[in-house]
Amino acid sequence: MERKNNSNFVLGVILVCVGVLSVLGSFGIIPSLGSIMSTFWPMILIFISLLFHAGYYSNRKNVGLxxxxxxxxxxxxVFQTSELWHIYDVMWPGCILAPAVGLFELYIFGKxxxxxxxxxxxxTGISLIFFSFTIRNLGGFSRFILPAVLIVAGLAMLAKGRKQSNNNYDDYMHQ
Incomplete structure (x- = not known):
């Protein structure tokens, strides 16, 4: 019974807030609720995601949440960033990355x-490939990001390979 009262309370507070914001918007005191929602609608997705996370953290049994x-x-x-800075043409690969984020959480907190x-x-790989192309379209220094990442990754692989081959040589000599 207490849970029903809590949900009624939360719903009541939300309705009152929406009503107050609508009245204030009608009088021009604040931007209209429609203009606020047209910019900040992705916050609804973030709020719902927080409910899923809270559901998991409340008992840590429902890792699927x-x-x-x-x-x-x-x-x-992704959508909020795109709305605020009008960069949907750059951020769309984040939609491909989104399922990877959910699955990664399942991997980390699951079995x-x-x-x-x-x-x-x-x-993640597909998303990063597409991000590399969209970021390059921004111009300026961003066109050097992908080549720099490739150079650093290549150098890291070379250094790791060299370290492993030195370790193999040392192991062989000390047998």
């Missing part, structure tokens, strides 16, 4: 099933 929670959180961030890493890696 993290998948839609992570997806909605990532989509909310760490290795099979989840395959779709996570594929979706």
């Amino acid at each position: 993290l998948v839609p929670g992570g997806i909605l959180l990532a989509l909310g961030i 760490r099933e290795k099979g989840l890493l395959i779709p996570i890696g594929i979706l």
